[in-house]
Amino acid sequence: MTSFIDLNLYPDSPLPDAADVTTALTLTVPKIEPKEEPLDNIIHTNPNLNFSLNTQPCSTPNERQNVNQNNISLDTQPYSTANENERQNVNDVYSEFNRISEMFRTAFSSAEKAVPDDSRAIVLVPEENQFGNQHTAVADSSRRKNQQRSGELVRVTNLGIEDERYFRHVVRKTRMMYDSLRVLVNMEDEKRKGSHVFGRNRSARGDLRAATVMKERGLWLNRDKRIVGPIPGVYVGDIFFFRMEICVVGMHGLPQAGIDYLTSSQSSNGDPIATSIIVSGGYEDDQDAGDVIIYTGHGGQDKYSRQAANQRLEGGNLAMERSMHYGIEVRVVRGFRYDGSPSGKVYVYDGLYKVVDSWLEAGRSGFGVIKFKLIRMENQPDMGSAILKYAEGLRNGSLQGTPSGYVSMDMSMKKEKMPVFLFNDIDDNHEPMFYDYLATSVFPPFVYHHGGNGGGCNCVAGCTDDCFCAKRNGGEFAYDQSGLLVRGKPLIFECGLHCRCPPHCRNRVSQNGVKNRFEVFRSKETGWGVRSLDLIQAGSFICEYTGVILTREQAQLFSMNGDSLIYPNRFGERWAEWGDLSQIFSDYVRPSHPSVPPLDFAMDVSRVRNVACYMSHSACPNVLVQLVLYDHSSIAFPHLMLFAMENIPPMRELSLDYGEADEWTGKLSICN
Incomplete structure (x- = not known):
């Protein structure tokens, strides 16, 4: 007590x-x-x-x-x-x-x-x-x-x-x-x-x-x-x-x-x-x-x-x-x-x-x-x-002697903008090296033909608060000028292929990829885990949770073969906690626009995966899942983008709320 x-x-x-x-x-x-x-x-x-x-x-x-x-x-x-x-x-x-x-x-x-x-x-x-x-x-x-x-x-x-x-x-x-x-x-x-x-x-x-x-x-x-x-x-x-x-x-x-x-x-x-x-x-x-x-x-x-x-x-x-x-x-x-x-x-x-x-x-x-x-x-x-x-010494190489245990200095094989290290000083398990690295999710071809491209903005120098993409997001952008998530939403529309704004536009945050140096490491407590060599500010984009996207019918066939599947609809809705002002304002309303149907797809990570797949489950996580669209307009198949829920110090393990347990096995859908 x-x-x-x-x-x-x-x-x-x-x-x-x-x-x-x-x-x-x-x-x-x-x-x-x-x-x-x-x-x-x-x-x-x-x-x-x-x-x-x-x-x-x-x-x-x-x-x-x-x-x-x-x-x-x-x-x-x-x-x-x-x-x-x-x-x-x-x-x-x-x-x-x-x-x-x-x-x-x-x-x-x-x-x-x-x-x-x-x-x-x-x-x-x-x-x-x-x-x-x-x-x-x-x-x-x-x-x-x-x-x-x-x-x-x-x-x-x-x-x-x-x-x-x-x-x-x-x-x-x-x-x-x-x-x-x-x-x-x-x-x-x-x-x-x-x-x-x-x-x-x-x-x-x-x-x-x-x-x-x-x-x-x-x-x-x-x-x-x-x-x-x-x-x-x-x-x-x-x-x-x-x-x-x-x-x-x-x-x-x-x-x-x-x-x-x-x-x-x-x-x-x-x-x-x-x-x-x-x-x-x-x-x-x-x-x-x-x-x-x-x-x-x-x-x-x-x-x-x-x-x-x-x-x-x-x-x-x-x-x-x-x-x-x-x-x-x-x-x-x-x-x-x-x-x-x-x-x-x-x-x-x-x-x-x-x-x-x-x-x-x-x-x-x-x-x-x-x-x-x-x-x-x-x-x-x-x-x-x-x-x-x-951590600063690891980043700039000023430490006397490289710490033993590094299996790979970039397991992404340059598919990410920043290297992803693989570290294991516990045993000889090098399992993450056996998978092909997937920097962004692979969607079925029909997704890109569903509902058209949704149009785009004409902001040549950078998006403004009254542009087309701002209106799609409810009248305001989801990110501030430094790229921090202002408030979690059911779905965020980032500028896409048909927008005229530059790559550094404030509404192109998650699609620009990883900005921190991450490390997949072997842990006695959680098996494999993920930590950063950089200090991550609360609200910052971390990475995408990637996999090969499967329809319900495809997922049923894959699960029969015992393949590792992730079910996005089971992730905890932690996005609703980021920006929650109900303690300040009595009439605060949880964001509900746009209305997103239940996610009826699975992600196959049995052969390809990225750094996010090694994040551990926690009932009190420091990372949230935010749904984002930018390369197509099918709201039923969004990207799963991860953002920091708090200031995450270097070398501290990153964790997700994987949500409900599998109704058949009683196990959480964690691939590691």
Whole structure:
């Protein structure tokens, strides 16, 4: 059973008074500054976003976190589902995205209301900064807004397999919601400014706006209790592209300060307690050796992030010292620059550390700084930051000596744009090499003559929001300017052979093939599995699930021969989870256009297959199946395109929801 332990801290021996300790340091500072991350300075959001139509947002959240004395439960409501018969006329294309745009307009207008300062803050934040109150509790329907964060410390224990799966689902669902809000904010800002170049006008700061909306809806996680130790549903190695997302999932409660802690006024015995830190090299005296960190306390920096005054043992500094005294572990998140990240940085959760020592010394600047020595606790998964560096070494060949176990450096035989590696350091099984590699599915010839070609757009320079292909998709494209999936749909129409737009058109994402370096590897747990050497951003295209497409009659004959068949109609409809905003808006409707008949075909992978065929099954997958058409117009025979449901770190196994078991054998339709 899931349980948690209250941490009421009453040591047997008397504690030194904090004021006496501070006096002994003989340091004087005019004020205590939070330890900020220099690269994450909050940028004011643009209040002039324009939206269309008229729909009111939900005023009551559907999900809130509840913690009691016996267990921790995150009560969630079932997903909202649309009536599939609601729109009978497929020619009446309903513009779902325009409707959502209005929801965003009303949501963000309420998000920009003035927020009162928090008297418990160490340094008050200017009123014009709408994110200045991130250290306060999230409001929900049963509590007033800006309620102070809980002062109760707990440690979650005894999580079973089902508990782990449940909490992982809640965290993933929250992160998908955050990503959907962020992407849509940026898209609306691009449209408002008439920009068609991704990243040129980002004044909306979708990462900040998304966090504000979720905060006002009470959708930030782990705000009712201060959790010491691991956060349920967050794994060591999980990667975040935005600092605010770390706050949303409850890993670190402050948007800029490097030390998150329980203040002395909230603590049961009057001592502040640190719960997490962010290490990003913001202080010149920091030293990071991986398992051992010499961490500089906060305070004394000027606006140029230079040490300009002495530090004092107060606030977060005192909280770190008290955590050392009580032996309480702290979560460590590392942040560093990373090419390809939409924010220019990544944040990696690297696990739990113990503060084992603290002292005062003169720093490089000549001013007194407080230092803390942290050592990583044993029996934890490998650090995510170390795996990132290892994967980078594999990609650029900078590792000393090639790791043994590589059977092939490209099992696709150059049929993919990026090499697909085959790795096995467990046994002598080289089975994937015995199959012909198939980069895209093979359809029956009659499919290409069914229903004509559907026409095409005349966008010579690139597709616009009012072109023919946009209308086929319900009035908006399924991808943003960087190629990320905005919202899952029953079917996506990409530009095809009869369109005049160039190959780099924003509506040609999945048809352009693999962009990441994948590796089929031998696993003791799952047999064969798939992982990437690249960091994959949530919403990114991964690859197509390929095979030889068979009609029902052909499939019956093949199955009689015992051949390996995949039945696409059994895949879980995870596409409906990507972009699901039912927790934000009460009238959110699951996309139902275009209406797609049940997939009545099978895929033969007994002789030919691609990298996707080696993905493992999971009830909590990180990859979804999205149906796409681009080279023909038969909606009964779409391509099965795979997209990332979350940020997938390098070397982490990719998994799919293969759905229902076979009604005859009781086995999942997994070819490996």
